[in-house]
Structure formats: structure tokens, C-alpha cells
Amino acid sequence: MGFLIDRRNNPKQKSAVNRQRFLRRYREQIQRSVADNLKGRQITDNDRGEQISIPTKDIGEPQFHHGRGGQITHVVPGNEEYTRGDRIPRPQGGGGGGGGQQGSPDGEGMDDFVFQINQQEFLDALFDDMELPNLTKRQLSGLEEFQRRRGGFASDGAPANLSIVRSLRSATARRIALGAGRRRELRDLEAELAELAEMPQTPEHDARRAELLERIEVLREALSRIPFLDDVDIRYHRHYNEPVPHSKAVMFCVMDVSGSMDQATKDLAKRFYILLYLFLSRNYDRTELVFIRHHTVAKEVDEEEFFNSRETGGTVVSSALDLMKSIIEARYSPAEWNIYGAQASDGDNWPDDAQRCTALIRQILPLCQYYAYVEITESGDKPLWQTYSGLEGEWGEVFAMQHITGPGDIYPVFHELFRKQSA
Amino acid sequence: MAEHPKREPPKREPLSTESDWTFELLQDYEREIARIAGNFGLDTYPNQIEIISSEQMMDAYASAAMPINYHHWSFGKHFLGVQNNYKRGRMGLAYEIVFNSNPCIAYLMEENTLTMQALVIAHASYGHNSFFKNNYLFRTWTDAESIIDYMLFARNYIAECEQRHGIDAVEDVLDACHALMNHGVDRYKRPYPLSVEEERLKREEREVILQQQVNELWKTLPVAEAEAQQHEHRFPEEPQENILYFLEKNAPLLEPWQREIIRIVRKVSQYLYPQRQTKVMNEGWACFWHFHILHEMYREGLVTDGFMMEFLQYHTAVVYQPPFNSPYYSGINPYTLGYGMMQELRRISESPTDEDRAWFPDIAGTPWQETMDFAMRNFKDESFILQFLSPRLIRELKLFAVVDDQDKDYLEVSAIHDEAGYQKVRESLSANYDLGNIEPYIQVYNVNVRGDRALTLRHEMHRGRPLEQGSAEEVVRHLQQLWGFDVILESVSGGEVKSRIVHSELGIGA
Numbered sequence: 004m005g006f007l008i009d010r011r012n013n014p015k016q017k018s019a020v021n022r023q024r025f026l027r028r029y030r031e032q033i034q035r036s037v038a039d040n041l042k043g044r045q046i047t048d049n050d051r052g053e054q055i056s057i058p059t060k061d062i063g064e065p066q067f068h069h070g071r072g073g074q075i076t077h078v079v080p081g082n083e084e085y086t087r088g089d090r091i092p093r094p095q096g097g098g099g100g101g102g103g104q105q106g107s108p109d110g111e112g113m114d115d116f117v118f119q120i121n122q123q124e125f126l127d128a129l130f131d132d133m134e135l136p137n138l139t140k141r142q143l144s145g146l147e148e149f150q151r152r153r154g155g156f157a158s159d160g161a162p163a164n165l166s167i168v169r170s171l172r173s174a175t176a177r178r179i180a181l182g183a184g185r186r187r188e189l190r191d192l193e194a195e196l197a198e199l200a201e202m203p204q205t206p207e208h209d210a211r212r213a214e215l216l217e218r219i220e221v222l223r224e225a226l227s228r229i230p231f232l233d234d235v236d237i238r239y240h241r242h243y244n245e246p247v248p249h250s251k252a253v254m255f256c257v258m259d260v261s262g263s264m265d266q267a268t269k270d271l272a273k274r275f276y277i278l279l280y281l282f283l284s285r286n287y288d289r290t291e292l293v294f295i296r297h298h299t300v301a302k303e304v305d306e307e308e309f310f311n312s313r314e315t316g317g318t319v320v321s322s323a324l325d326l327m328k329s330i331i332e333a334r335y336s337p338a339e340w341n342i343y344g345a346q347a348s349d350g351d352n353w354p355d356d357a358q359r360c361t362a363l364i365r366q367i368l369p370l371c372q373y374y375a376y377v378e379i380t381e382s383g384d385k386p387l388w389q390t391y392s393g394l395e396g397e398w399g400e401v402f403a404m405q406h407i408t409g410p411g412d413i414y415p416v417f418h419e420l421f422r423k424q425s426a
Numbered sequence: 427m428a429e430h431p432k433r434e435p436p437k438r439e440p441l442s443t444e445s446d447w448t449f450e451l452l453q454d455y456e457r458e459i460a461r462i463a464g465n466f467g468l469d470t471y472p473n474q475i476e477i478i479s480s481e482q483m484m485d486a487y488a489s490a491a492m493p494i495n496y497h498h499w500s501f502g503k504h505f506l507g508v509q510n511n512y513k514r515g516r517m518g519l520a521y522e523i524v525f526n527s528n529p530c531i532a533y534l535m536e537e538n539t540l541t542m543q544a545l546v547i548a549h550a551s552y553g554h555n556s557f558f559k560n561n562y563l564f565r566t567w568t569d570a571e572s573i574i575d576y577m578l579f580a581r582n583y584i585a586e587c588e589q590r591h592g593i594d595a596v597e598d599v600l601d602a603c604h605a606l607m608n609h610g611v612d613r614y615k616r617p618y619p620l621s622v623e624e625e626r627l628k629r630e631e632r633e634v635i636l637q638q639q640v641n642e643l644w645k646t647l648p649v650a651e652a653e654a655q656q657h658e659h660r661f662p663e664e665p666q667e668n669i670l671y672f673l674e675k676n677a678p679l680l681e682p683w684q685r686e687i688i689r690i691v692r693k694v695s696q697y698l699y700p701q702r703q704t705k706v707m708n709e710g711w712a713c714f715w716h717f718h719i720l721h722e723m724y725r726e727g728l729v730t731d732g733f734m735m736e737f738l739q740y741h742t743a744v745v746y747q748p749p750f751n752s753p754y755y756s757g758i759n760p761y762t763l764g765y766g767m768m769q770e771l772r773r774i775s776e777s778p779t780d781e782d783r784a785w786f787p788d789i790a791g792t793p794w795q796e797t798m799d800f801a802m803r804n805f806k807d808e809s810f811i812l813q814f815l816s817p818r819l820i821r822e823l824k825l826f827a828v829v830d831d832q833d834k835d836y837l838e839v840s841a842i843h844d845e846a847g848y849q850k851v852r853e854s855l856s857a858n859y860d861l862g863n864i865e866p867y868i869q870v871y872n873v874n875v876r877g878d879r880a881l882t883l884r885h886e887m888h889r890g891r892p893l894e895q896g897s898a899e900e901v902v903r904h905l906q907q908l909w910g911f912d913v914i915l916e917s918v919s920g921g922e923v924k925s926r927i928v929h930s931e932l933g934i935g936a
Binding site: 005006007008009010011013015016017018020021022023024025026027028062063064065066067068069070071072073074075076077078079080081082083085086087088089090091092093116117118119 | 475488503510601604831851855857888898
């Protein structure tokens with residue numbers, strides 16, 4: 004007779020630790036696979052997991068096996084044609100006929116080991132060895148989130164918060180303080196009474212004893228009226244709301260949408276922005292986005308319009324920088340916000356604008372945690388690249404720029420921009 | 427097949443007519459199966475039957491079917507592999523997993539139909555269970571009473587080591603031990619049942635003593651002695667086949683906790699060893715009994731015709747043997763072979779032919795239950811096949827033996843299912859189930875105690891078969907890590923060293 008047990012509601016993730024161990028051990032291979040896969044990923048895919056494949060030979064668990072060679076006798080079922088002494092040409096490639104199955108395990112081992120990781124693990128692998136280059140500002144952002152903390156005692160509060168120890172302690176103190184004088188008198192009188200008891204009985208002594216007894220009675224009565232616990236003794240645990248510091252980041256996406264930027268180029272830019280956004284949201288509690296697109300004039304738009312609408316015309320980069328600067332001044336105080344700028348462009352700019360650009364970017368950089376410029380271009384240095392190229396030396400901590408030519412470059416470039424700096 | 431002309435019990439009402447199971451129904455079926463199994467004389471541990479979901483089944487797969495196991499990345503890898511294949515529909519999961527412990531734990535998948543649940547209860551909880559309890563290998567080498575306690579100890583101990591010495595350090599030792607797991611089996615000493623607490627005390631005691639012993643071993647003053655004398659005193663005096671045991675006791679540089687981990691892996695390996703040696707018998711025995719128990723239920727009227735049709739469909743799928751030239755062929759199906767041999771044993775006992783009387787004079791015409799009980803208790807795959815594979819089954823499966831000599835560019839058929847071939851086929855098949863042939867035979871041969879402490883292992887080549895070079899080098903690398911000094915692996919054939927892998931701290935040489 005057996006017991007039946009329903010285990011279906013037991014925790015399912017019994018292998019979770021082992022799985023984590025596996026991911027930990029093969030972190031490098033997984034990262035490589037993630038980086039490879041990123042090329043083929045759709046822009047909108049970033050909220051799902053990823054299929055990882057690792058060459059099987061890399062994750063093998065070695066054991067002693069027999070190799071090829073020597074003599075083996077196989078016993079095989081399903082004989083239809085052979086008799087003793089028949090010779091069969093050796094089947095090629097291990098599989099198929101006459102029983103290669105037991106002989107060599109080398110038929111396997113060429114395939115990749117394939118498995119799924121979830122979004123969190125994907126992002127972990129993606130951003131594993133990257134960091135935000137500058138210190139983050141943590142700011143008390145006002146009345147957003149509080150944490151209840153214990154802080155001392157109060158004389159009023161909810162009954163649930165009553166502090167018994169504190170209440171009784173102050174009750175004791177009060178009782179000692181209020182009764183001290185009377186108790187001292189009582190002790191003296193009792194001593195005198197005891198003395199009287201020793202002495203011979205005289206009318207004076209009797210009168211004095213009666214007086215003493217009366218006074219003692221009064222004092223005892225008074226002492227007994229001191230309350231054990233009074234309203235003023237009661238103490239409560241005090242709690243207060245402590246504001247929780249939050250780190251906030253704002254990310255400015257600046258993109259050139261002039262006629263020279265075609266849809267493919269914009270897609271590349273978008274991928275870069277998405278990576279940056281994912282990365283920032285992992286590091287900050289709150290991340291806001293500001294989209295600025297520009298041709299000859301700049302405009303703040305929403306995400307939809309930013310990526311999708313088409314414009315034509317020339318390019319004046321300074322208009323976007325100007326707008327960014329005024330938005331920072333109006334809405335994002337650098338004391339409170341971590342400001343990140345990401346600019347994507349094909350590198351075109353009006354030649355006359357270079358001067359103004361340089362001046363503006365020099366005003367913006369001190370406000371920013373980091374400003375990255377990616378130039379999406381097939382050919383060599385464009386005007387904007389030249390405009391910015393002086394900045395890297397001077398503002399190396401805050402400013403970086405990179406070339407992107409195709410989708411495959413995005414992750415390496417991103418990786419380069421946010422590489423962990425060894426201190 | 428199962429005929430009982432004499433005894434025809436009165437028909438009863440079927441236990442159920444639908445195909446979905448409920449706990450009440452499973453209870454009813456289990457009770458009836460237990461009764462019938464008892465009538466057949468099956469002796470089992472108490473049963474603990476657990477219903478689990480597919481995800482839990484994958485968890486069970488991943489931890490080597492142990493209800494409790496320590497953490498290791500290789501289990502995670504296994505889990506991910508199974509999960510991926512299952513989700514893509516490339517593989518199905520087992521209907522059940524049974525674990526050799528007392529009480530005997532069987533996991534049943536919730537997706538199974540009622541028929542399947544009845545089948546696997548009969549198969550696992552009565553078939554496998556009675557095999558675990560009575561087969562001599564299991565009786566000698568495993569202790570069903572204490573295994574769960576031991577695994578609990580092992581998991582806690584390894585977790586403790588990870589906290590104290592870091593995950594990487596523990597992982598290095600476990601990786602090395604897993605590589606040598608198949609060579610960590612002790613064939614003679616019997617493990618001893620211990621509770622968790624006793625195990626802990628013993629461990630602490632052992633740590634101290636082990637370290638003392640090791641210090642003693644290496645406390646040799648460098649006395650100049652004749653070369654010849656070195657050869658006389660070999661260490662170990664006899665070659666040792668349990669490599670992990672040898673390392674646990676003798677590796678000079680290991681910390682006590684590392685020795686304990688080696689011991690844990692060795693114990694687990696030892697525990698699983700009988701299962702690897704009795705695959706055919708164990709499955710054959712379980713299939714034989716689910717077949718007869720469910721037929722008995724049908725005879726009594728407890729199950730319907732529909733139930734039996736469904737059951738027979740599962741049963742035939744399980745015991746189907748594709749021929750060698752079929753695309754589905756992947757070696758001999760242990761279920762087919764085992765089930766076929768068990769059925770043959772019963773047939774030979776009950777209604778032997780002249781051929782059977784000639785081949786099996788001892789068992790022809792004896793009471794079948796006694797014969798089968800004897801066979802189940804006292805054999806392992808290798809000896810079971812050598813003893814009981816009948817000519818009729820060889821004909822049925824059309825078995826033939828092919829010699830594959832790597833020096834020749836053809837294969838030669840050495841025996842087929844005819845009078846001249848039966849014995850040869852039987853011997854060859856038996857040899858294929860001898861773990862000593864399947865796995866390379868490697869022993870600890872010598873330690874250069876007075877010199878550089880190099881450890882020499884010898885691989886006795888079986889019929890000239892070499893080691894697979896790549897994986898052997900990897901394993902030797904792990905071995906070197908545990909031993910701490912140079913390790914030499916020699917492949918020997920006819921007393922002559924054919925090849926050699928040397929691993930020093932500096933790397934692989936040849």
C-alpha cells in the first residue's frame with residue numbers, strides 16, 4: 004500500500020541555482036553569443052529573452068572513453084540477409100548501418116548547445132562589463148517616496164505603538180520624584196516612633212506618639228494616592244517618514260532628420276538609443292527621455308514622431324544644441340538630474356555653423372554626466388566630426404565619439420563607449 | 427500470453443470508465459495493484475508516489491533523478507538542454523522516474539492518462555521497487571534507508587564549503603571528481619548506514635585522521651637507496667581501480683574539505699553503479715510485471731477493454747525494437763531485450779520445448795515464479811544474458827554479431843541466429859553489457875614516492891581499443907589538479923606500453 008502525494012504545487016525552480024551556476028560559468032560565451040545575436044535582432048525585441056548557442060565542445064564534461072581503433076563485436080537486431088562470414092563494407096560517418104552507434108560518440112559533439120535565457124539574463128549579459136562613466140547624483144527629490152523609520156519616543160500615538168518599558172520607566176521616575184519628600188519625613192517619624200517605644204511611658208511621650216501615629220497615617224495615605232501609572236507617563240514609539248533618495252536621469256536623444264538621413268540610418272540611430280535607454284534604466288531608478296530632432300531648426304517631439312516622420316532640408320546642428328541647453332535650464336536642473344546626451348547624425352552640418360556648435364557644446368558638456376556622439380556614415384570624416392574632434396582630449400571624461408557603419412557596429416561601439424574603466 | 431486456465435476469478439465492476447485520473451481513482455488502482463503484486467509474491471519497499479508537473483520532471487532529470495542533490499553547473503546545463511528540447515517538441519519526458527530509496531519514491535507526470543498512471547504504478551512502484559529491494563547488487567552496494575539523509579548531508583556540506591572557500595574552488599574539485607566519477611566505484615567494501623548526525627561526527631573525525639595519514643605517508647627522509655629497492659616497494663602495492671578513493675586517501679596536497687567532496691562524489695557514483703549494471707534486467711523485470719499485473723486486473727474485470735487497448739498500445743511502443751537498418755535504430759532497446767528474456771524465462775519454466783530442455787535443463791519445467799525470483803535476485807545484465815538468453819529470443823530478434831576490426835576496411839559477420847551462432851551471439855551480447863568492457867579499464871599503478879611524487883595510471887587496453895585522446899587529456903588534467911604533482915597515464919596492451927599521456931603542472935606532454 005503506497006502513499007500518494009500531490010507535489011504539483013511545490014516550488015518548481017529546483018534547478019534555478021544550477022542554472023545560475025551554468026550561466027555564471029559560461030558568462031563569456033554567453034556574452035559573445037548575445038553580442039552576435041544583437042546584429043540580427045529587431046529594434047522592438049529588446050524586451051524579450053534570447054536564444055544562446057555555445058559550441059558543445061566548450062561545455063563538455065570529459066570522461067574516459069574508448070576511441071576509434073581496436074576490435075569491437077557489435078550485436079545487432081533485425082538480420083535479414085547476412086550469414087556467418089559475410090563481409091560488409093565499413094559504413095562511413097559513424098551512423099547508419101552495421102552498428103556504429105555504440106562504437107563512437109564522435110557523431111555527436113559538433114552541434115551547438117542551444118538554450119534560452121530570459122530578458123533579465125539577456126540584459127545582464129549585454130551590459131555586464133559596462134558602467135556609467137561618471138558618478139551619479141543622488142537627490143532627495145521631494146515628496147515622492149518615503150520610508151517609515153523608527154525615531155525616538157513620543158507622548159502621543161496609536162495604542163499599538165505603546166512602549167511599555169519607556170512608560171513604566173517614566174512612571175517609576177514620577178513616583179520617586181513625587182513621593183521623595185514625604186517618604187523622607189515618614190522615615191524620620193518612624194525612627195522617632197521606634198525611639199519612643201524604648202523610652203518609659205510618660206503622658207508627654209504618649210501624646211507625642213499619638214501625634215506621630217497620626218502624622219504617619221496621613222503621610223502613608225498621601226503616598227498611596229500617588230498613581231502607579233499616570234497619563235503623563237505613557238510613551239509611544241515614534242515613527243517618521245524619511246524621504247528615500249532617488250537617482251534620476253534624463254537622456255537627450257538628438258538626431259539629425261535632414262534629407263540626407265535615410266530610414267536605414269535612422270534605424271541604426273534608433274538601435275543605439277534603445278541600447279542606451281536600457282542601460283540607463285538599469286542604472287537609475289527613473290529615466291526620462293527627451294527627443295530633439297533637427298534639420299535647420301530643432302524641435303522637441305515624442306518618440307513616435309522622432310523616429311518616423313520625414314523632413315527635408317539642410318542641417319544646422321547648433322539649433323538642436325541650443326534647444327537642449329534651454330530645456331536643461333528650464334526643466335532639468337543639473338544639480339538634481341543626471342544628464343546624458345546621445346547625438347546621432349550622418350555628420351553633415353552647415354560650414355558656418357561650426358563655430359557656434361563648438362561654443363554651445365562647451366557650455367553643455369559641464370552640465371552632462373556623459374555625452375556621446377555617434378556618426379553613422381560610410382565615408383570618412385564629415386564636418387561635424389571635425390567640429391567635435393577637438394573635444395575628446397579636453398573633455399575626455401564626459402565626451403566620446405564613435406563611427407558606426409552598419410548594424411554590426413552598434414554593440415561594439417556602445418560597448419566601447421561605456422567600457423568599464425579600470426581605476 | 428498470460429494464461430491461467432485453472433483460476434478464473436469472478437468478474438467485478440471496472441474501477442473506472444473515463445480516462446482522466448483523480449486522486450481517489452489512483453488510490454483505488456494503487457490498492458488493487460498492490461493486492462495483485464502481493465499475490466504474485468513481489469516483495470517491495472513501501473511506496474511513496476508523487477504527482478509532479480512537467481517542469482518538476484525536468485528538475486528531476488537535471489539532478490540525476492536524485493530527490494536531493496548538491497548544486498553544480500552541469501546539472502544546470504542538463505536542465506537547459508532538456509528544457510530546450512522539450513519546449514521545441516524534440517523529445518518527450520519520461521512518464522515516470524523512480525528512485526531507489528526506502529520508501530521507494532516514484533514521480534508520476536500529471537499529464538499521464540489514467541491508464542498510463544496505472545501502468546507506471548505497476549511498472550515503477552512494484553516492478554522496479556521489488557528489483558531494488560532484492561537484486562544482489564542493490565542489496566550489497568546501496569543503502570536505501572540512508573541515501574536521502576546522505577544526500578541531505580552532501581548538499582549542506584557542499585553549500586557550506588562554497589561559503590567558506592568560494593564557489594569556484596568547490597566547482598574545480600567537483601569538476602575533477604565528475605570527470606573521474608565512473609572510476610570512483612568500490613567493488614568490495616560495503617557502505618554503512620548512517621544518520622545525518624553520525625555522518626557529521628564521522629566526517630570531523632575523518633578529516634583529522636586523514637590529514638594525519640597523509641602527513642605520515644610523505645614523511646619520508648631522503649635516504650639514498652639503491653634504485654632496485656624502489657622497484658620492490660611499489661605504492662600502492664596492488665594496482666587500485668577506485669581512482670577517486672585512492673585520491674581521497676592519498677593525494678598529498680588536498681585540504682580536508684576537498685577530500686570530503688571527493689568522498690561525496692564517490693558515494694553517489696557507488697550508489698548509481700548497480701543501476702548502470704542492471705539496466706536490461708531492471709527494465710525487463712518492471713515491464714514483465716506491469717504487463718502481468720494489468721492483465722490480471724483485466725481478468726478480474728477491474729479495467730475495461732478500452733483501458734486494455736490503450737495500455738497495449740503504450741506497452742508495445744515501449745518494447746518495440748527497430749531493426750538495425752531502420753532510421754529509428756539506436757542500439758538494442760533494453761526494454762525489448764529485458765522484457766523478452768523475462769517472458770522467455772516464464773515460458774521455459776511453464777511450457778518448455780525440447781530445445782529449451784537442452785539449453786536450460788535446470789529451469790525447464792520448474793515453478794515459474796521461483797525461477798524468475800532466483801534470476802532477479804542473483805544476476806546483473808552481463809551474467810543474466812550469458813545465462814538466460816534463449817535461442818528462441820535470438821531468432822525472434824534476429825540478432826547477429828559483427829566484428830569491427832579497425833585494421834580491416836570491412837566488418838565481418840561472426841555469428842547469426844543459427845545453431846552454430848547462438849552461443850557466440852549470447853557471449854558477444856553479454857560482453858557488451860560488461861561495464862569492464864564498455865568503460866576503459868584504468869587503475870592506479872604506481873606513485874613515485876621517493877622521487878617527484880608522479881602518479882602513474884595504467885589503462886589495460888581491451889582488444890586493442892585505445893582511449894579517446896581529447897577527453898582523456900582533459901580527464902588527466904583534472905586528475906593532475908587533484909593529485910597536485912605530475913600524472914602519467916599509460917595505455918598497456920600485452921604488458922607493453924602503447925601510448926602515454928603526461929600531465930605536469932606545466933601542461934600536457936606525450
